Amino acid sequence: MSQSELLVSTRSTQPWWRSRTVRRFARHRLAMFGLVTIIILVLACIFGPFLLPFDDLYIDLRGRFSPPFTGYHFFGTDPLGRDIAARLLMAGRVSLLVGFAAMLLSTVFGTVLGIVAGFFGGRIGTVLMRFVDAMLSFPNIFLLLAMAAFIKPSPIMITLIIAATSWMEIARIVEAEVRSLRERDFVVAARMLGLSNSHIMFRELLPNAIGPIIVAATLTVARAILLEAYVSFLGYGIQPPLPSWGNMLNGAQQYLDSAPWLAIVPGAAITLAVTSFNFIGDGLRDALDARSDML
Amino acid sequence: MFRYLLGRFWQSLVLLLLVSVIGFAVLNLAPGGPLSQFTLTPGMTQADLDRIATQMGLNRPLPVQYLDWLGHLLRGDWGRSFRDGRPVLDIIWEHLLATLLLMGVSTAIAIFVGTCIGVLGALKRYSIFDYAATVGAMVALSIPTFWFGLIAIYIFSLRLRWLPAGNMYTIGHGSLGDYAIHLIMPSIVLALVNIAVWSRYMRTATLDVINQDFVRTARAKGLRPRRVLIRHILGNALLPMITLLGLQLPTILGGALVTETVFTWPGMGRLFLDSLGYSDYPVVMGLLMMSAVLVLVGNLAADLTVAFVDPRIRLS
Amino acid sequence: MSNQSSSTIFRPTRRQTLGMAIAGAAGLAMPNLAGAGRAHAATPPSAPKGQVIVGFSQEPTIFNPHLVHIEVDEGIHFSVFDPLFGVDPEGNFFPALAKEVPTVENGGISADGLEWRVKLRDDVKWHDGKPFTAEDVKFTLELLVDPKFMSWRRAGHELIQELTVVSPTEISWKMKEPYAPYPSILAATFIVPKHILGAAEDKNTAPFNNAPIGTGPFKWVERTAGDHIELAANTDYFGDGPYLERLIYKYIPDLTVLYTQFKTGDIDVIGLQWITPDHYEEAKALGGTSVAVVPAATVESLSFNMERPQFKELAVRQALYYALDKQTIIDALYYGLPTPTETYMPQQSFYYNPDLPKQEYDLDKAKKLLDDAGWVPGSDGIRVKDGVRLSFKNSTTAGNHIREQAQQFIQQSYRDIGVEVEISNLPPAVMWGDYWVKSQFDSVVVGINFLTGSDPNTSDYLSSKSSPAKGGAGQNTFQYASPEVDKLLESGGVEFEPEKRKQAYLKIQEIVRNDLPFLPMFQYATVRGHKSGVEGIVPNINVRIDSWDVATWYWS
Numbered sequence A: 001m002s003q004s005e006l007l008v009s010t011r012s013t014q015p016w017w018r019s020r021t022v023r024r025f026a027r028h029r030l031a032m033f034g035l036v037t038i039i040i041l042v043l044a045c046i047f048g049p050f051l052l053p054f055d056d057l058y059i060d061l062r063g064r065f066s067p068p069f070t071g072y073h074f075f076g077t078d079p080l081g082r083d084i085a086a087r088l089l090m091a092g093r094v095s096l097l098v099g100f101a102a103m104l105l106s107t108v109f110g111t112v113l114g115i116v117a118g119f120f121g122g123r124i125g126t127v128l129m130r131f132v133d134a135m136l137s138f139p140n141i142f143l144l145l146a147m148a149a150f151i152k153p154s155p156i157m158i159t160l161i162i163a164a165t166s167w168m169e170i171a172r173i174v175e176a177e178v179r180s181l182r183e184r185d186f187v188v189a190a191r192m193l194g195l196s197n198s199h200i201m202f203r204e205l206l207p208n209a210i211g212p213i214i215v216a217a218t219l220t221v222a223r224a225i226l227l228e229a230y231v232s233f234l235g236y237g238i239q240p241p242l243p244s245w246g247n248m249l250n251g252a253q254q255y256l257d258s259a260p261w262l263a264i265v266p267g268a269a270i271t272l273a274v275t276s277f278n279f280i281g282d283g284l285r286d287a288l289d290a291r292s293d294m295l
Numbered sequence B: 001m002f003r004y005l006l007g008r009f010w011q012s013l014v015l016l017l018l019v020s021v022i023g024f025a026v027l028n029l030a031p032g033g034p035l036s037q038f039t040l041t042p043g044m045t046q047a048d049l050d051r052i053a054t055q056m057g058l059n060r061p062l063p064v065q066y067l068d069w070l071g072h073l074l075r076g077d078w079g080r081s082f083r084d085g086r087p088v089l090d091i092i093w094e095h096l097l098a099t100l101l102l103m104g105v106s107t108a109i110a111i112f113v114g115t116c117i118g119v120l121g122a123l124k125r126y127s128i129f130d131y132a133a134t135v136g137a138m139v140a141l142s143i144p145t146f147w148f149g150l151i152a153i154y155i156f157s158l159r160l161r162w163l164p165a166g167n168m169y170t171i172g173h174g175s176l177g178d179y180a181i182h183l184i185m186p187s188i189v190l191a192l193v194n195i196a197v198w199s200r201y202m203r204t205a206t207l208d209v210i211n212q213d214f215v216r217t218a219r220a221k222g223l224r225p226r227r228v229l230i231r232h233i234l235g236n237a238l239l240p241m242i243t244l245l246g247l248q249l250p251t252i253l254g255g256a257l258v259t260e261t262v263f264t265w266p267g268m269g270r271l272f273l274d275s276l277g278y279s280d281y282p283v284v285m286g287l288l289m290m291s292a293v294l295v296l297v298g299n300l301a302a303d304l305t306v307a308f309v310d311p312r313i314r315l316s
Numbered sequence C: 001m002s003n004q005s006s007s008t009i010f011r012p013t014r015r016q017t018l019g020m021a022i023a024g025a026a027g028l029a030m031p032n033l034a035g036a037g038r039a040h041a042a043t044p045p046s047a048p049k050g051q052v053i054v055g056f057s058q059e060p061t062i063f064n065p066h067l068v069h070i071e072v073d074e075g076i077h078f079s080v081f082d083p084l085f086g087v088d089p090e091g092n093f094f095p096a097l098a099k100e101v102p103t104v105e106n107g108g109i110s111a112d113g114l115e116w117r118v119k120l121r122d123d124v125k126w127h128d129g130k131p132f133t134a135e136d137v138k139f140t141l142e143l144l145v146d147p148k149f150m151s152w153r154r155a156g157h158e159l160i161q162e163l164t165v166v167s168p169t170e171i172s173w174k175m176k177e178p179y180a181p182y183p184s185i186l187a188a189t190f191i192v193p194k195h196i197l198g199a200a201e202d203k204n205t206a207p208f209n210n211a212p213i214g215t216g217p218f219k220w221v222e223r224t225a226g227d228h229i230e231l232a233a234n235t236d237y238f239g240d241g242p243y244l245e246r247l248i249y250k251y252i253p254d255l256t257v258l259y260t261q262f263k264t265g266d267i268d269v270i271g272l273q274w275i276t277p278d279h280y281e282e283a284k285a286l287g288g289t290s291v292a293v294v295p296a297a298t299v300e301s302l303s304f305n306m307e308r309p310q311f312k313e314l315a316v317r318q319a320l321y322y323a324l325d326k327q328t329i330i331d332a333l334y335y336g337l338p339t340p341t342e343t344y345m346p347q348q349s350f351y352y353n354p355d356l357p358k359q360e361y362d363l364d365k366a367k368k369l370l371d372d373a374g375w376v377p378g379s380d381g382i383r384v385k386d387g388v389r390l391s392f393k394n395s396t397t398a399g400n401h402i403r404e405q406a407q408q409f410i411q412q413s414y415r416d417i418g419v420e421v422e423i424s425n426l427p428p429a430v431m432w433g434d435y436w437v438k439s440q441f442d443s444v445v446v447g448i449n450f451l452t453g454s455d456p457n458t459s460d461y462l463s464s465k466s467s468p469a470k471g472g473a474g475q476n477t478f479q480y481a482s483p484e485v486d487k488l489l490e491s492g493g494v495e496f497e498p499e500k501r502k503q504a505y506l507k508i509q510e511i512v513r514n515d516l517p518f519l520p521m522f523q524y525a526t527v528r529g530h531k532s533g534v535e536g537i538v539p540n541i542n543v544r545i546d547s548w549d550v551a552t553w554y555w556s
Helices: A002-013 A015-027 A029-051 A084-120 A122-137 A140-148 A155-164 A168-181 A185-192 A197-233 A245-249 A261-288 B002-029 B046-056 B062-074 B088-123 B128-142 B145-159 B176-210 B213-220 B225-262 B268-277 B281-309 C006-010 C073-080 C134-143 C182-186 C255-263 C277-285 C314-322 C326-333 C363-372 C401-416 C428-437 C483-494 C498-515 C546-552
Strands: C051-056 C085-087 C093-095 C115-119 C160-167 C170-175 C218-224 C228-233 C246-251 C269-275 C289-304 C383-385 C391-395 C420-423 C443-448 C518-531
Touching: A015 A029, A015 A261, A029 A084, A029 A261, A029 B128, A084 A122, A084 A155, A084 A168, A084 A197, A084 A245, A084 A261, A122 A168, A122 B002, A140 A155, A140 A197, A140 B002, A140 B268, A155 A197, A168 A197, A185 A197, A197 A245, A197 A261, A197 B145, A245 A261, A245 B145, A261 B128, A261 B145, B002 B062, B002 B281, B062 B281, B088 B128, B088 B176, B088 B225, B088 B268, B088 B281, B128 B176, B145 B176, B145 B225, B176 B225, B225 B268, B225 B281, B268 B281, C051 C255, C073 C218, C073 C228, C073 C246, C073 C546, C134 C160, C134 C170, C255 C269, C255 C277, C269 C277, C269 C546, C277 C289, C277 C518, C314 C363, C314 C518, C326 C401, C326 C518, C391 C401, C401 C420, C401 C443, C483 C498
Parallel strands: C051 C246, C051 C269, C391 C420, C391 C443
Antiparallel strands: C085 C093, C115 C170, C160 C170, C218 C228, C228 C246, C269 C518, C289 C443, C289 C518
């Protein structure tokens, strides 16, 4: 909430910034492709289920394993005879929502921690950044699984867990950014004016670091969708019957020989969505000319 | 230099301590436990399970258990697996080799292919090849590793029947060629993401070097293009990549976990998943610590190599 | 309290001594995998020849048979060790390290069942050449109750006192009280060497545990962790066999890959977790292999937590049973392999009650039952009575794909009669912890082998005193409480005349079928297979693992 507020304030103070960035972004063909794809995907996931004549949960054991493009089921049916197209769209809602929500959480947390660490520096900064390092020393998926294995997997928990394991990079980026901005004139001036620390941090420093944050946030959505897929594929994620792109793949290996579409369709959806977000992130980076590292 | 190393060492120790506390807390605060898998065993009673839990020390307060574990670790004792009572270090060691083999081969592939693509892309900037490589890298970064693995199995094992669908070797035929055939798919699948990352870095790094004065000077002096390329560009561009390699370790480890699952590769990733399923905390903790150590060593090695190779960078 | 009639259990007929006696009919129900087994025309070679590779989907890791282990570990135990006597597919005990199976008639057991005297073979050697003696038996039985040793179970062994080595080939002891299932437990108690394990300071972590030395048909060679275990023929074996030079247990963690390796001939025998039902038709048609459906003792059920307000009323449980489309689940999801059942008792058991009413799948009856009982649909279509919504969670272990599919199918059927099921699956370590033990669940889909050892005594699951949530120490996590069943369980526990004993268990099954603390679905069936040339493989429902008779396997 504080973030949107800040975005507004950024815009109002730097009206030129917006238009130039948008123009540069619009010229980035891959980014536009990504944006259009995501918009289509989101719209399809929101409205598609109402348009399809099938319920994503309706089980028809006589109609199991019907292949794609034959009969009524566009993408075929799964081992319980459910329509894969309907499930894919419902799964999209879950996966995209988890991706967005995890991004929001980790961005807010990472940004706040990064600003605090970067602004105060010294002992506080060191302790906070060592903590970030500790979290980064866990291979992400190890930590994710360790947590998911013991917590009742619901979409909200999965979101929290993914957020808990992906805020560190944003924190690092923001910390580095803020550290470099800390001694700039406008900050020194703000200090001399006697503005409060929190005002300096969130009114002065944050707007100036917003570029890299937006880029990192976009890439975090992509990663969160991937992470959800990994965890659900391994069986520790979103639980059936609620579909997610990841859990549609869970168990698909078993039918790889007889019903390969079970694996192909949801995997393609994941790849499409994640690629699109990465394209957007890339385009944003170029448009904002952010100095953040790729990765 | 020595002071720097000492400082890094203490920092790393604190880090490891943090990692261990977080890991231990996550594992032990969760419901269930290593004995719950035996609940339905015919003939074992709840009384047996309670007694064994007490014998194993699982009923002690958590901080006591943690300090006990830590105390043993400091004396070089990584504990014993709850599953088979064997020393954790032995178990990890056995699986580590399989993972290192997979990671090593896959990293070699990634470096070679990634470097080629990256340098070519930079030299032929804005060509169709460069553009395709850019898009390809983005897509490669976005494909779920396990899905790519599944598709590869579907095409090359189930349809074309060229390659085995899993395992490290055929039992009874553990020849070098057999290992190689089993390595092809998993190592390429694991390499995919890294090829993408490497090629992007290599491209940027090469571009940086190309535009630097000394390369232009070298060209102006009439040195042959290939010499310029090899001597200067690669020499300078490889530097940041060493750092990257160190920093990439956790990603590769994580990727290995998923790849090993899909290809039933008997490495650390599989061990981790199995141990997690059995709530074999000592092994899971061991693996967490081991990977954290690997990551820290990787980071340090990266920093040191860079400092050693390039005296302009001073460690502080 | 149970002394007066306890003696009969120790009389020599097979059914009396046996817990889970497999009556003659079992032979029909359990087709012999090898076609004709030992009666086959081919004969075993005179000296060990060839190698067999057995594939398991889990990795054997515990080689000391008395530490906590899973069933796959017993594959190694049966190959390397011997019990005093074993149990065959028909439920008969046969002597192994003991010269004869102790019975009342041969004087091995006193008439009151309290005094035991076991005569041992004098021609048995440990794999290291040392002779096997009564000291080893004494050591083993003492080890099981050693307070410092993490013995996996103590039931029965705790009752032993005055354990005495009479001579190197004879041992005797007294029981504190007669304990009917003890022969079954002894038949699964492998004897370990005193001269090796006894010398270890900490028996929980002794080197022996990773390089076992036994008396069995195969000797330990080596283990490649995460991959395979290699055993070699023990040419000094005292019994029949071994007829194989080498035995390899290969660990293949994925059932699909396990099957593929069986298909390609990389493994000779497909072991534990076997062939998945969906591959049965294909497997049958493979050339050069022998594939058969073998029943297992485990019974799949939809089990209730009876203390939940939704399930307190019998009409609700009956309605849910009517709305359970067992046959479709079996036919469509399990490829028609398992056998529908109305009870927890395996159908091969002597104590099985075949006369229980057959369940009908009838949604209208289900609805009518609920209507009549006053459960009326609310605005959301879910039935409500006295403020209780007919909505509950259903759990099982995450990762069991077919069961998860069945669960979703049941969820849909129940929605049709106005009952809401929320699926809440958990990882095994969580599921079988307090969630199950302390009855924190609403309902579960679970496969349970209800029998303790191989005895029909199911007090652990059905007695009202066995609910941990109510202070008990058993497995009655359904919190089922029936005074009548309690009484019958007690009388069945002290009644040793099998025909009379059977009456008690038939009656218990009848009451449980009426009360429905769990909705019995089907008895497990496994699809087993091996290469046609491997002879001597006989399935045995009384043990937990395929390789119980590996001593007599051979290549034809």
